[in-house]
Amino acid sequence: MPAPLKVALLGCGVVGTEVAHRLVTHADELAARVGAPLEIVGIAVRDAASPREGVTGTSLEPLLTTDASALVRGADVVVEVMGGIEPARTLILQAIEAGASVVTANKALLASDGPTLYKAADAAGVDLYFEAAVAGAIPIVRPVRESLAGDQVQRVLGIVNGTTNYVLDRMATDGLELEQAVKEAQALGYAEADPTADVEGYDAAAKAAILASLAFHTRVSLDDVAREGITGVTAADVAWAQRTGHAIKLLAIAERNVRDDVAGIQVRVHPALVPLEHPLAGVRGAFNAVFVEAEAAGELMFYGRGAGGAPTSSAVLGDLVSVARHRVLGGRGPVESSYADLPVLPAEAACTRFQVRLDVDDRPGVLAQVAHVLAEHDVSIEAVRQSADAGAATGVARLLITTHTARESALAATVAALTDLDVVRDVVSVLRVEGA
């Protein structure tokens, strides 16, 4: 068997500890799969003296170091699971310059500065793998980068944030308000003490940017993603969604689109109504799923755990085995593919169906006025439902309007005009309908 490959781990938290353990526990099998043993040469942490469950008192403890820079220079493969932009970015670049291949789980870094890393890896002739950065354990980066490399991806719809999926699911199953459900997610360790990155959609937006880059061979960064989190979703929205045969999901959407004869792509993250018959509607709890529509393959769905130490370590170790095999056998994996260079179209160009809930005066002619506003803005109505809803006051009717496909900008103008009508008391909610 060839000499061991030196593996440097950056970070020994939720993911790093699991990766280290599995490297030790399954050392023989991993060596057989790679064709060489994988030897951990060090684990970089902020404070080597602080006690760590599963590390302190084990054979891993002497490997802890606070000198990450020195560690990356002597490695064959660097596994970055520390997170954040700096020093992760500098350390990855140092590793690449020193000729090491890199495996990272860092979606935030890839979505903000991926091209710098890809370019450096390409120039140095080393691998940069990142399966764990999107939807944790679910194989999705590799299927899109490799298995679908001969196809034309048209659209990707993903539930890529487990925390928000858990929260929305709890709102649906027990009628919880958002705040209550977030507290529950925090108690279970899904949501951070500061849940902003999850509930405001930043985490999903980073993953959307990475998926869109891969699917459409185009550079897409976090700034290109139109983002709306779930903080505006109420228990009433969820109940109404159920009544009309939908689930509310936070979706990451990347799709081909055409605007003013210009072919481009659209990347957005927002809560959406998904018909209960759609496979994404059945993704419960903290699970993730990515639904891909490709020209030849048709519809595909990838489902599993998007977070957690063990599931995420599965993706990290899969990447580690791949890049290590390349070092043993020669060759490399795919490099960045951005040849298509499609423009990222503005959010207002997105086309989808909408469901608008309105409280209006309950008297003759009101429905006609409302319908006229939609017609004026070229928004076609698919269905209208009127109910004397519990929550609504006397003399007030609640209208639920579902539109045919309309442009985001047309819908926004419609909602503004509806708000200005005297007969409209309140535009209670506007939700996009996806996957229909």
Ligand SMILES: NC(=O)c1ccc[n+]([C@@H]2O[C@H](COP(=O)([O-])OP(=O)(O)OC[C@H]3O[C@@H](n4cnc5c(N)ncnc54)[C@H](O)[C@@H]3O)[C@@H](O)[C@H]2O)c1
């Ligand atoms: N936890 C998950 O479920 C999950 C899922 C997918 C991807 N990820 C990604 O994996 C990465 C790690 O996540 P985690 O949950 O294990 O984080 P964590 O906070 O549990 O662990 C981070 C580790 O990195 C170390 N570290 C941080 N900054 C450092 C620095 N400047 N110098 C030295 N060491 C430093 C910390 O000491 C700690 O050991 C992140 O990029 C995250 O986005 C996590």
Ligand SMILES: N[C@@H](CCO)C(=O)O
């Ligand atoms: N916080 C993320 C996990 C890491 O990306 C989630 O809830 O899915």
Ligand code: NA
């Ligand atoms: Na993944």
